[in-house]
Amino acid sequence: MAKETIAGLAQRLGISKASVSYALNGQPGVSELTRRRVLDLADELGWYPSSSARALSRSRAGAVGMVLSADPLLIGTEPYYMGLLTGIETALAEGDTALMLRMVGKDPEQERATYERWAGERKVDGVILFDHRHDDPRPALLERLRLPFVLHGAPATEGAAPRSGTTTDHALDAATIVDHLHRAGHRRIAHISGPRSFLHEEARIEGVQDRAGRHGMSVTRYEADYSLDSGRDAALALLRAGEGITALVFGNDLMSMGGLLAMRAIGLRCPDDVALVSWDDSLHCELASPSVTALARNPGLQGRVAAELLLRLLDTGAVQTARMPAGDLIARSSTGALP
Amino acid sequence: MAKETIAGLAQRLGISKASVSYALNGQPGVSELTRRRVLDLADELGWYPSSSARALSRSRAGAVGMVLSADPLLIGTEPYYMGLLTGIETALAEGDTALMLRMVGKDPEQERATYERWAGERKVDGVILFDHRHDDPRPALLERLRLPFVLHGAPATEGAAPRSGTTTDHALDAATIVDHLHRAGHRRIAHISGPRSFLHEEARIEGVQDRAGRHGMSVTRYEADYSLDSGRDAALALLRAGEGITALVFGNDLMSMGGLLAMRAIGLRCPDDVALVSWDDSLHCELASPSVTALARNPGLQGRVAAELLLRLLDTGAVQTARMPAGDLIARSSTGALP
């Protein structure tokens, strides 16, 4: 049973290997009767075609890759990635495609080496890219390697060469957050972003700036690195500066938690003294006390869509872009909403 | 370059395909000079052997599988899994083995179908199994499918057929937790475990019972399902029953968070009225207020060891068992330690 092959099936049924193959793959070239007999026998024997033989003859691996390149500590605690991963895997499974997962450190060289190798070994048919940066070397690398890819979560860029990927309207999300704070009466806010080298962070920074400007609010910018500690440090620096900031917007949930710790440390109350918004929802935001107002972005859905785009790209070569829905602001105590 | 093959290399170098293959794989049968020339050329061309061709001729996939079968919601928020995953992937990468990740719901049928298929397609060379249960059908299934596996985190069972896997001394961990509570003066405690059908939960339950008995403490048991809500419900039921329980031990961090919510809801203070310990550490425990005393079990290390055992099993057929180190109790505010 574990050693059954297409030749074995053909022999048992008294037909040729080709017929078995056609039957299995839903190709024309076999009578319905034969097809049924093949399928039934395969089922009965619990037989599946060898993935490596199939991959070799089709020159298609039947798998796509995903490199998580971040501080391992961050990956483990960052719920956004897990949500994304779940969505991606689910969609891939439905498309009979396996997910190859690689976790590397922050060293970009390792990510590069992984793609180089995957392409060379023809181990994956395509990859999903995150955290698109300015002058990101990866798209050009993947093109050189002829490894199809989708770009996840970048801001829509007009005029650029069309690429497969999901785009997020970060300006819209920024407006949602800023409006919420404006409505609550805040006029001096701070925006603690992740690294500006990420295109999505730049889009968010501009979005916040623009919208706040329209409301006549002032924004102090601070660049951090998504870690809890960097969020805490940012909050300490901003709140001690005495600029009269009354609300902090953090680029992710971990930094928001750091912000809460900072406030507690210097004796400021949230939201009475300073309000707080997280640009990513998670259980952390829900459980914190006070609970933290957050923009829910539905990472599961995003992952699913990204994976579907990649599958379509591989199947049909269709290059398309999917706009992600706007984030939902979940109002909680940290901006004065009822608990 | 992307289309280079072993035949191409051989032709360029004026030698046979066999020599190239031997050179690449560190096999005897080529002169050192030839080997160097092959390796250098491969390097220069950025060439790697096709994984599917290699898999087909070696009948080895070069990948192992891992099925995460849990509530998707739970997976995304349960830090233990991410830590484990990181450890596993890191060790596999060092062993030049890919990780195939599949996420399925709680339906055991889906997990079964995945193994069936992976085995049939020879897509993976082995798998890592978690959450061993009573009468778990998976080991027998995998044996029938001839898919090697390691069992992660089960209690050591004497006299049973030897299997590859990691074992945890849950009784020792239980003692650590119970002793901590006893020292703090608690005499009536409750243990909110995960499902008892898991062998590790049963071992924990017995361990807590035994150790508490030795100290003359009483233990009320409650079975929950690892979710936040189930932890909350458990705490509500136990604390309202008025049995004079002064400390709660939860089987994971999410349930612990549920416990805190429950206490807040009914106006009990932690640790003054009721103390709390989590049988898994995480950022949630660290950030909660009060911060939650927890048993840190080092999932990253555990994952690494499990993966190494599997690689060894695949390489040499060596069946071995590795005892995981005892958990570290991180004392925090929820049991009266200083913040």
Place this chain on the structure above:
DNA sequence: CTGAAAGCGCTTACAG
């Protein structure tokens, strides 16, 4: 609709 055959790109006995 069916069969014989070449090919996918490696590995590995087997002669030399």
Place this chain on the structure above:
DNA sequence: CTGAAAGCGCTTACAG
């Protein structure tokens, strides 16, 4: 140490 050849288990033109 090297070369010619078979084999891994599929897919896919090509004749019939």
